[in-house]
Amino acid sequence: MKSTKTLILNGQLQKDIEVASELLSNDKIVSFCTETVYGLGAWGFSEKAINKIFKAKNRPKCNPLIFHVANIASAKKLFFHENCKNKDVIENRFTLLAHSFWPGPLTIVSFKSNKVPLLATANSAKVAVRIPSHLVAQKLLNTVKKPLVAPSANASNRPSPTCAKHVLATLDGKIDAVLDGGICQRGLESTVVDITQKCPIILRLGAISFEQIKAILPNIKVKNGGKKLKNEHASPGMLKKHYSPEIDSITLLPSSEMLKFWHTKTALLMLNNSAKKLKKELGIRKYKSPIETLPDDPLLYAKELYAAFYRLENHNATKLIIEKPALNLKNTDDWQAILDRLKRASSKNN
Structure with missing residues (x-):
């Protein structure tokens, strides 16, 4: 370095x-x-x-x-x-x-x-x-x-x-x-x-x-995002757009929507298991578009998320689709902080 x-x-x-x-x-x-x-x-x-x-x-x-x-x-x-x-x-x-x-x-x-x-x-x-x-x-x-x-x-x-x-x-x-x-x-x-x-x-x-x-x-x-506290700026990280890689268009979509973008030039950020399933069903991506896959475990996902964002920047990606991790009664708490970052990173508003 x-x-x-x-x-x-x-x-x-x-x-x-x-x-x-x-x-x-x-x-x-x-x-x-x-x-x-x-x-x-x-x-x-x-x-x-x-x-x-x-x-x-x-x-x-x-x-x-x-x-x-x-x-x-x-x-x-x-x-x-x-x-x-x-x-x-x-x-x-x-x-x-x-x-x-x-x-x-x-x-x-x-x-x-x-x-x-x-x-x-x-x-x-x-x-x-x-x-x-x-x-x-x-x-x-x-x-x-x-x-x-x-x-x-x-x-x-x-x-x-x-x-x-x-x-x-x-x-x-x-x-x-x-x-x-x-x-x-x-x-x-x-x-x-x-x-x-x-x-x-x-x-x-x-x-x-x-x-x-x-x-x-x-x-x-x-904190309820729609309810203002007396001290609205008591914490950093509350801006609507935050944690965002330098990519022109970033969209957060559910797993079911990812297959639409598999054979496109769009950059993808997906969970490991989801990417493996699409590769098995649809084959290798037709274009050499950047794809980053992250662990299905939320603690490991969090550790690697920002590094994946920086790698996507280095690929000069202009459009990014992020897979939204699916929640259930057992894992909701573990994913909440990550979802907050993904929503802010893909926000269209500053």
Whole structure:
């Protein structure tokens, strides 16, 4: 992997982690690996550094950022619950979630400390915080000893990166460095939970499922897409069009519709078993059109989804048909976060 513009650092080397830490301490922006996707880090209390993130990603400032910290004590410093009417309820929810899922792919949203700049929260009184579990992210956070804001390290609305190569595909020359930690284990963004509402609400479905959180907070609900909350931009990833590869036309269709496109020049993204069945029934595709097949298991599908999007971009596909995974009573929860990404990626609206 080569880059002539952005410094590439090795996340396995402590000396390179120290270089990344030094850059971040001096208001530079550095991409680093987490268990979900690569984040684009900046010192969270520096508006100068935060502005660089928005500029590099061409990210609208109404889209908030998630703070990444090394431990629960550091997370607590970013929140302020003293004046809350339901302080005890909020703090109990925080404790239950933090001790159940941190470090890991859960983001908790609650009322922010005055130390947290409004620029990082889209002018919201709430802040989103998580503790990543990836060893490289942990080493970086423990070395820099500062809270880092870190949205996904890609140009706005493009697929999230799950390896350093993906970061460079859209941000080479726009960021100071990428700390290469290999391929992300999850490949799907964190689940975002707002603990300040009457009932806690999942604002963004992600790597931790609704059922997993419900086991800890039985009254949890999932945000209704048609119902606005007081703080509509409390979570990133809520734009209608998001996670989208650079392909002119993207359509999400049920399995039954895929056979119409088998012998066309259209690019396809399908489940492994579906593609095998069509190949058996219809033979090899007549045109050398790109086709990406992904595992039928939702966890493996999620891990490989964004990489498939980037490969399709490299094929210069102009039209893409995505097979919509079929749901049943047993697998619905496992596929919900993936379906959210597929719907946003294929949305015609910004």
